[in-house]
Amino acid sequence: MLNFDFYNPTRILFGEGQIERLARLVPAGARVLVLYGGGSIRANGTYDAVMSALKDHTVFEFGGIEPNPSYETLTQAIALVKRENVDYLVAVGGGSVIDGTKFVAAGAKLDEDPWTILEQHAKNVRAALPFGAVLTLPATGSEMNSGSVITKKATQEKFAFMSRLVFPQFAILDPTRTYTLPARQVGNGIVDAFVHIMEQYMTVSGNTKVQDRFAEGLLQTLVEEGPRALAEPENYAVRANLMWTATLALNGLIGAGVSQDWATHMIGHELTALYGLDHAQTLAVVLPAMLRERREAKRAKLLQYAARVWDLREGDEDARIEAAIARTEDFFRSVGVATRLSDYGLGQDVVPAVVNALEAHGMTKLGETGEVTLAVSRKVLERSL
Amino acid sequence: MLNFDFYNPTRILFGEGQIERLARLVPAGARVLVLYGGGSIRANGTYDAVMSALKDHTVFEFGGIEPNPSYETLTQAIALVKRENVDYLVAVGGGSVIDGTKFVAAGAKLDEDPWTILEQHAKNVRAALPFGAVLTLPATGSEMNSGSVITKKATQEKFAFMSRLVFPQFAILDPTRTYTLPARQVGNGIVDAFVHIMEQYMTVSGNTKVQDRFAEGLLQTLVEEGPRALAEPENYAVRANLMWTATLALNGLIGAGVSQDWATHMIGHELTALYGLDHAQTLAVVLPAMLRERREAKRAKLLQYAARVWDLREGDEDARIEAAIARTEDFFRSVGVATRLSDYGLGQDVVPAVVNALEAHGMTKLGETGEVTLAVSRKVLERSL
Known part of the structure; x- marks a missing residue:
C-alpha cells in the first residue's frame, strides 16, 4: 500500500x-x-x-x-x-x-x-x-x-x-x-462510474486488499443494478444502490493508497474535445481496447478481475482475461453504450488526430507506470476502431 | 436502503x-x-x-x-x-x-x-x-x-x-x-474490528448491496491478514491492510443506510464492567452465541455471510449457517481470543448478574428490531458458558 x-x-x-x-x-x-x-x-x-x-x-x-x-x-x-x-x-x-x-x-x-x-x-x-x-x-x-x-x-x-x-x-x-432520467444518461452514468472504478483498480498489484475488494464490490453492484435501473426506472432500491455506488466510485476512498491509471480518461477527453462524444461513450470505447493492449502489464489484476467480478475462475488464463474484457464490453452495450469508434461514425483518421492532441497536451506517458506512450495510445485507438 | x-x-x-x-x-x-x-x-x-x-x-x-x-x-x-x-x-x-x-x-x-x-x-x-x-x-x-x-x-x-x-x-x-504490540492486543484488535463489522452487517436484509459488499470485503481481509499479523509481526503489507480495515470497520461508512444491531456490544459492555474482561474477549464470547440464538431472524444474511465470507455455498442451509458460525469461532481462537465464558473462569452465576445489569441500564430491547429482550439475552449468555 x-x-x-x-x-x-x-x-x-x-x-x-x-x-x-x-x-x-x-x-x-x-x-x-x-x-x-x-x-x-x-x-x-x-x-x-x-x-x-x-x-x-x-x-x-x-x-x-x-x-x-x-x-x-x-x-x-x-x-x-x-x-x-x-x-x-x-x-x-x-x-x-x-x-x-x-x-x-x-x-x-x-x-x-x-x-x-x-x-x-x-x-x-x-x-x-x-x-x-x-x-x-x-x-x-x-x-x-x-x-x-x-x-x-x-x-x-x-x-x-x-x-x-x-x-x-x-x-x-x-x-x-433519478426516475425520469433519459436512458442514455442513465447508461452513460453507469459506464462512467464503472470506468472510474477501473482506473483506480486495474493497476499493477499493490497489496491493497481493502481497496481492491471495495472496488470489486462497486463493480459487481453496477453489473447487477445497471441493467435493472434501465428496465425498472422507478425501483427505489435499485436506484439507491446505483446512486451510492457512483458516488463511492470517485470520492477518494478506493483510490487511497493505490497507484492509479487514468490513461483511458485522458484519451477519452481528447475524443470528446475533438468529436463531441459523450464522456461515457469515449470510456466505453477506450477501456476495452486499453485492457487488451495492456494485458501483459496487468495480467495478475485482470485475472483477479475476471475471478471476482465475473466469476471466471477456471480454464486457460488468457481465455479468462479475454472473456472478462468481452463481458465488460457486453455490459456497456447492455446499458446502451456502444464500444467501438465505428459505432459513432468515426474511422481511421481519428487515430492520428487524437495522438496529436495527446502530444500537444503533454499526455505522452500515461498510466500508473507511465508506460502508455503515444505509440501505445495509437495502438489502443487502432484497437477501438 | x-x-x-x-x-x-x-x-x-x-x-x-x-x-x-x-x-x-x-x-x-x-x-x-x-x-x-x-x-x-x-x-x-x-x-x-x-x-x-x-x-x-x-x-x-x-x-x-x-x-x-x-x-x-x-x-x-x-x-x-x-x-x-x-x-x-x-x-x-x-x-x-x-x-x-x-x-x-x-x-x-x-x-x-x-x-x-x-x-x-x-x-x-x-x-x-x-x-x-x-x-x-x-x-x-x-x-x-x-x-x-x-x-x-x-x-x-x-x-x-x-x-x-x-x-x-x-x-x-x-x-x-504496530510492530511491537503484544499478541494479546493484536488479537483483541482483530476481534474488535470483526465484531464492529458484524454488528452493522448481520442484520435483517435491507437491500444495501454496497454496504454489504464493503463489510464482506473487510471481514475477508481480517480473516486473511489477522493470523498473518501474529505470525509475521513486521510484515508491512499485512499490518497496513489490517490497520486500514480496522479504521473502515467503524467510520460510519458501512453502517450508513443500514439497520444496525449492536446487541453483542451491549451485553459485552456489561461483562467488562462486571468482570473486567477485555472488550474483545466479551465480543468473542457473545457474538457466536448471539448468532446461534438469532439464527432464524437473520437466516438470509447468515447464508450470505456463509457464502461470501467463508465460501460455504453448497449443502443444507442449516449446516452452512452452523459451519459459518463455527468458522467464526475458530477464527477468533486463531488470533488468540477464547470464545467461552468458561475459558475466562466464569460460570452460571454470570447469567443473572448480566441480565440484571442490562435491565438496570434499560437494555431490554436490543438488536436492530428490538427483539433481543432480556429473555433472549439470557439465552445468549447461557449459550456462551
Missing part, C-alpha cells in the same frame, strides 16, 4: 425527501445562486422542490450549464456571482453542473482570468465560495470529491483541476430524483 | 513516517496536551517520535489512560487542560486513549460534571477542544469516528456517547508503529 492522505468532508444526505433539508443546510441570510443545466429539472419537479426549500433565502439562478461544462458559459455565471454579491452556490444536476459550480466557486474569488485555474493546476486557488449539491444523475462522483473537468470551446481543450477548497459542503442524493 | 446522513471530516495520514507531519498538523502556537496510556509508546519509540515532531510546540503530557478509560482518570486530564489553558489535544495510542481524549475534549468545555455527557447522550456537548490522533493499535476505529465509550469505576458503569464535535481533525496511521 502506498502512503496516502485521505480527506473528504462532504456531508451526504441520502434518501427520498432530503431536498427539504436545503432550507437549513444553506446558511440563513445567504445570497444563493442555484446553478443547473437544461430544462429537465423544471419538467420533473426537482427545480420546484429546490426553490420551495429555499423560499426564505435570497435566490438567483443560472441555467444552461451544458454537458462538458464550458469556460465560456461558466464565466457568465462568475460575472453574475460578482455582480450580485452571491455568497453561496447550490448546484442542481449531474457531474457537469457540479463540476461547473466548482469552477464558479473558485473563479469567483480570482481577479485573473479563471482559465488560469486549469493552466496552473489550481495552484492559484486560495479561496472558493462555499456550495452544496443536489444530485440528479449518478455518474461522475463530483458530488463528493474535489475535482472538476472544464472545457474551453474556443480551443477544444478539456482539462481537470482539483482543490480541497471545492469539496461540496453537502450533497443531497435522493434516488427518486 | 434507509435514509442516511453521512459525514466524516477526519483526515487520514497513512503510512510509514507520517508522524513527522504532526509538526504542521498541530497549529503553530498551540498549547498541546499529549495523552497516552501505559509505557509501551515510550519503549517502542513512538513517544519520542511524537515529541520530536512537536518540539516547537508548548507540550504538556498526561499518561496512564487505562483500557476501558475511566471517568476517574480522565477528570484529572480535564483539570490539567483547564489549569494549563491547553487548546489542542493529541491522543497517542489505541481506542482507549482516543476515546478518553474525546471525553477530555468535550469535558474541558463544560462547567458541569463531565459524567453528564454520558447521562445526557452528549446533548450538553456544544463545543470541544480540537484534537488529532496517532494510532498505535488497529482495533476500535475511534481514530476516524465520533464515538467514545467511558467507564465509571465507582459504579461499574460503561456508556457510550457520540458527537460530531469529537471527530479527530486528523489521524496518523503508521503501520510500523
Whole structure:
C-alpha cells in the first residue's frame, strides 16, 4: 500500500425527501445562486422542490450549464456571482453542473482570468465560495470529491483541476430524483462510474486488499443494478444502490493508497474535445481496447478481475482475461453504450488526430507506470476502431 | 436502503513516517496536551517520535489512560487542560486513549460534571477542544469516528456517547508503529474490528448491496491478514491492510443506510464492567452465541455471510449457517481470543448478574428490531458458558 492522505468532508444526505433539508443546510441570510443545466429539472419537479426549500433565502439562478461544462458559459455565471454579491452556490444536476459550480466557486474569488485555474493546476486557488449539491444523475462522483473537468470551446481543450477548497459542503442524493432520467444518461452514468472504478483498480498489484475488494464490490453492484435501473426506472432500491455506488466510485476512498491509471480518461477527453462524444461513450470505447493492449502489464489484476467480478475462475488464463474484457464490453452495450469508434461514425483518421492532441497536451506517458506512450495510445485507438 | 446522513471530516495520514507531519498538523502556537496510556509508546519509540515532531510546540503530557478509560482518570486530564489553558489535544495510542481524549475534549468545555455527557447522550456537548490522533493499535476505529465509550469505576458503569464535535481533525496511521504490540492486543484488535463489522452487517436484509459488499470485503481481509499479523509481526503489507480495515470497520461508512444491531456490544459492555474482561474477549464470547440464538431472524444474511465470507455455498442451509458460525469461532481462537465464558473462569452465576445489569441500564430491547429482550439475552449468555 502506498502512503496516502485521505480527506473528504462532504456531508451526504441520502434518501427520498432530503431536498427539504436545503432550507437549513444553506446558511440563513445567504445570497444563493442555484446553478443547473437544461430544462429537465423544471419538467420533473426537482427545480420546484429546490426553490420551495429555499423560499426564505435570497435566490438567483443560472441555467444552461451544458454537458462538458464550458469556460465560456461558466464565466457568465462568475460575472453574475460578482455582480450580485452571491455568497453561496447550490448546484442542481449531474457531474457537469457540479463540476461547473466548482469552477464558479473558485473563479469567483480570482481577479485573473479563471482559465488560469486549469493552466496552473489550481495552484492559484486560495479561496472558493462555499456550495452544496443536489444530485440528479449518478455518474461522475463530483458530488463528493474535489475535482472538476472544464472545457474551453474556443480551443477544444478539456482539462481537470482539483482543490480541497471545492469539496461540496453537502450533497443531497435522493434516488427518486433519478426516475425520469433519459436512458442514455442513465447508461452513460453507469459506464462512467464503472470506468472510474477501473482506473483506480486495474493497476499493477499493490497489496491493497481493502481497496481492491471495495472496488470489486462497486463493480459487481453496477453489473447487477445497471441493467435493472434501465428496465425498472422507478425501483427505489435499485436506484439507491446505483446512486451510492457512483458516488463511492470517485470520492477518494478506493483510490487511497493505490497507484492509479487514468490513461483511458485522458484519451477519452481528447475524443470528446475533438468529436463531441459523450464522456461515457469515449470510456466505453477506450477501456476495452486499453485492457487488451495492456494485458501483459496487468495480467495478475485482470485475472483477479475476471475471478471476482465475473466469476471466471477456471480454464486457460488468457481465455479468462479475454472473456472478462468481452463481458465488460457486453455490459456497456447492455446499458446502451456502444464500444467501438465505428459505432459513432468515426474511422481511421481519428487515430492520428487524437495522438496529436495527446502530444500537444503533454499526455505522452500515461498510466500508473507511465508506460502508455503515444505509440501505445495509437495502438489502443487502432484497437477501438 | 434507509435514509442516511453521512459525514466524516477526519483526515487520514497513512503510512510509514507520517508522524513527522504532526509538526504542521498541530497549529503553530498551540498549547498541546499529549495523552497516552501505559509505557509501551515510550519503549517502542513512538513517544519520542511524537515529541520530536512537536518540539516547537508548548507540550504538556498526561499518561496512564487505562483500557476501558475511566471517568476517574480522565477528570484529572480535564483539570490539567483547564489549569494549563491547553487548546489542542493529541491522543497517542489505541481506542482507549482516543476515546478518553474525546471525553477530555468535550469535558474541558463544560462547567458541569463531565459524567453528564454520558447521562445526557452528549446533548450538553456544544463545543470541544480540537484534537488529532496517532494510532498505535488497529482495533476500535475511534481514530476516524465520533464515538467514545467511558467507564465509571465507582459504579461499574460503561456508556457510550457520540458527537460530531469529537471527530479527530486528523489521524496518523503508521503501520510500523504496530510492530511491537503484544499478541494479546493484536488479537483483541482483530476481534474488535470483526465484531464492529458484524454488528452493522448481520442484520435483517435491507437491500444495501454496497454496504454489504464493503463489510464482506473487510471481514475477508481480517480473516486473511489477522493470523498473518501474529505470525509475521513486521510484515508491512499485512499490518497496513489490517490497520486500514480496522479504521473502515467503524467510520460510519458501512453502517450508513443500514439497520444496525449492536446487541453483542451491549451485553459485552456489561461483562467488562462486571468482570473486567477485555472488550474483545466479551465480543468473542457473545457474538457466536448471539448468532446461534438469532439464527432464524437473520437466516438470509447468515447464508450470505456463509457464502461470501467463508465460501460455504453448497449443502443444507442449516449446516452452512452452523459451519459459518463455527468458522467464526475458530477464527477468533486463531488470533488468540477464547470464545467461552468458561475459558475466562466464569460460570452460571454470570447469567443473572448480566441480565440484571442490562435491565438496570434499560437494555431490554436490543438488536436492530428490538427483539433481543432480556429473555433472549439470557439465552445468549447461557449459550456462551
